[in-house]
Amino acid sequence: MKKVTEIKKVQVSGKRHFVPAEDAEIEKLLQRGLLLKARADLTKKELEETQDRLIEIARARREGTTTVTLEGISAQALVTFRESFVVKNEVEDIKVPLGPLFERFFEKKTEYKTTSDFKKFMESGHALGIKEPAEVKKNIMKYVTVKETKPNVKLEVKE
Numbered sequence: 001m002k003k004v005t006e007i008k009k010v011q012v013s014g015k016r017h018f019v020p021a022e023d024a025e026i027e028k029l030l031q032r033g034l035l036l037k038a039r040a041d042l043t044k045k046e047l048e049e050t051q052d053r054l055i056e057i058a059r060a061r062r063e064g065t066t067t068v069t070l071e072g073i074s075a076q077a078l079v080t081f082r083e084s085f086v087v088k089n090e091v092e093d094i095k096v097p098l099g100p101l102f103e104r105f106f107e108k109k110t111e112y113k114t115t116s117d118f119k120k121f122m123e124s125g126h127a128l129g130i131k132e133p134a135e136v137k138k139n140i141m142k143y144v145t146v147k148e149t150k151p152n153v154k155l156e157v158k159e
Contacts, residue, residue: 034157055079114144 008024010017012031019027058068058079070077087106095102121128122137130136 006021007018008021010019010024010027012027017027054070054077058070058077059081061070062068062081066082067078067080070079091106098105117128120126121133122140
């Protein structure tokens, strides 16, 4: 544990607390973060409501187009409608009737994802019955890259 060199006073809910300087900074950051989060949540909700109403108006004016421009005096909104098709695996039932058009209309994609066992194998000393685990791990890493995502910070109010 770090040696405490400076004590600071922090006020929380009308009570004064004497804590190490770094803990006082943490408390102030948490309070500021919670305030900003509450403001952002409110703003985000208002923005979503505004966009939903614009989409509703654009849908009524769409007339079969993909993009609808809603003109205002000071600004404009471009509402683009996107569609995607979800294909069931049973689509192969119509392969024969469509003939060569089937390949033109549909393509089959295969995607590999790692499993939880992969991470265990790569990060632990357990070889899972493989004689040369280090060599296998090295070969696997030729095909797999690690993508680090931004750490999540969740702010919560204590009750």
